[in-house]
Amino acid sequence: MPQATPLLRLLNVLLVPGTRTRKDPDAVYERLLQEVQRGRVPLGADDLAALDGLRLLLADHAANPDLSAFGWMSTQQQIRERLDNRAVVRDIQANHPEVRDEPVTAPVFVVGLPRTGTTVTYNLIARSPGNRGPKLWEMTNLGLPRPAAERERLIAQARKRFATVAKLSPAWAHLHPLIADSEEEDFMLRAHTEMYATWGPAPRYLDYVADADLTDDFLFLRDALQVMAAGEAPERWVLKHPMDLWRLPEILRAFPDARFVWTHRAPGSAVASGCSMAEATHTMYIKPGRIDLDRIGREWLGISAGGVERATRLREQLPDDAVIDVVYDDLLADPATVLRGVFDRLDLTWGATDDANLAKALDRTGHRPHVYSLERYGLDETQVAEAFRSYQIPASSLT
Template sequence: MFAMSQAPPMLRMMNVLLRPGMRTRNDPDAAFDKLLATAQRGRAPLGDDDLAALEPLRLLLRANAANPDLSPFGWRTVQEGVQSRILNRVVVRDLQRTHPDVKDQPVPAPIFVIGLPRTGTTFTYNLISRSVGNRGPLLWEMLNLGLPVTDPAQQEKIIAATTKRLSIMDKFSRDWSQVHPLIPTSEEEDFFLRDHSEMHTSAASVPAYRAWVEGADLTSDYVLLREALQVMSYGQEPRRWVLKHPADLWRMPEILNAFPDAQFVWTHRAPGKALASGCSMSEVLRHMHYVEGTVDLNAIGAEWLDLTSRGVEKAIKQRERLDEGVMVDVSYNDLVEEPEKMMHGVFEQLGMRWTEADDANLAVARDRPHHTGHKYTLERYGLDEFQVAAAFAGYKIPPSAGS
């Protein structure tokens, strides 16, 4: 089943304007080398180890170039995403060279909120990250990676520029702000600081890259995340970092390799709703990145069912090898019905103290308006509850922290 969604006028115009740039798809290696050269301009060149670590991003670019449905805007966006990740590494290495003690900045006992979309991850993440003594990476910080900006006027200038840059998304999609609003001053996913994730396959089908990333050990990617966090907090009083990204769920061993004292908070919900939400996000992204009329909804359903069920199966096996106290479980149903009791239990297991400030944060989180304009169902993507139940047969929701 192909989705026939009419592209907004701005997106159609951009695809016309960017059409000449499609020629670079014929030689994605040359395109990658140009992105690398641009990212390094004015900074010390990367060493051999870092250049080797970037090669899978070259694979990501090749895989997108091979997708016949990718539009001119899609190809441009993919290149920008690859370049931003090259630039992250360049910035980190350059600052480690000019400020050698940045490597000594503490990153104490980070907390990773893990779970599939629509399982309460954002609610839980915001409450933990906004508690006194903690912090999550703000979107504007990650999109402008560098040492902390301490001048309020300069900070406001960067935030304003970032807001303007992100606001154009609404001109390219009628639905994106309903699916995943990007707010520069809010905490966001660690995806923006790392090179790799299975979620790169959301915007476009890239089987060659997905085959690589699913079998890869991403320890070095999480080490780069740690180094980026050191840069972002350099010279500041250490706070406990709180991080989130759906694909972190099945990367616990690699995370612990980079952050030996990390703890995990796994949010649980019957997987049908999470799966439909992921498919919906992918559909919206592909309408932005694909030639009009080529988005295959059944293909999205099949990809997300396979991706998430295999990921959860890996996560179940990985948690069996975790030390006691490393994992905290959160039931979505308990979170909805008794959020205060639930979060008190989570804080206790994380070794945190609940304060009046957390009461205020909880009140704000509960009053946050929910998006109602965007609807999604499994059936839209060629799936049903029986298929989902079979694929996730080994997944049982455990007792949660507040029970």
């Protein structure tokens, strides 16, 4: 079981005075909004409305008696960064209106539950010549392209920041290494995702986001990509986030020419992995001894199964060529054939760089397997099979 590190325990003691603000999360949210808009063009009513679900997210975590002092500080920081993204982009658009004309052509969204092969698929497509995915350092320092020296400085700062995260939670660093100059998930640019429930219980926010139309979120993602690569637009953007899987119509409203690569695997492993990820994050956000593993199991089974059911239903509304299926077992058995097939379907040319990228991705030297089980979270394969009864894994991605 992941344990709080000495550094995390020390921070939780030092940060206790700051927890007094939990009594009025609305005031905290308003303060964060004021901070990110200071010196910038004020956010309009539509932007404020699109962001307002984060107010509910903050209130949910503030109301959790098991939230640690570090958890409260980190919750505020994460929400501030999402608000800041919006303020930065709107200010740049006001001062550089030409960025709205930057091309974002036929982006590829790699979608699929955790541990279904999304990362290797995403990295291979994003790192192919002419393509690109948003990097961690630039999503946490959103702005126009920087000169090389400033870029290196910001990357170095990001490395230090995320090295600290690894010290706070080695389990999280093992599950999902945060690499400053590597591609990361698009929710770090957008406002909303069920992934925030990995911090701890957020029942009202999860109800909100389940019923929300996130078209605005993806329209803003487009705006952010235009800012990040102004004057340097790639031939094709490549994005990834598990919860994008059940947002296909909203994505298509923002990116009408988007393509999707959907990775598939027996859902038991995906659910157990998602639970393990939530537990590792809870270790940073929740007081020691207060993590409810059975609640994590129930919640992530519901999020995962409900999302896949929705995605399956929505897929029927899409053109046949909008979604490319990748079966995890095929990817494991013959990655070169599967990925070359994906490239063909996307009208991408596989070359020597892609061979080298694949060889690097398959090099497991020093890799420590991620061990997880359904039983740890009060689940079993029968429960998972029942929850995913409408989900059918495609026969093969090798044909």
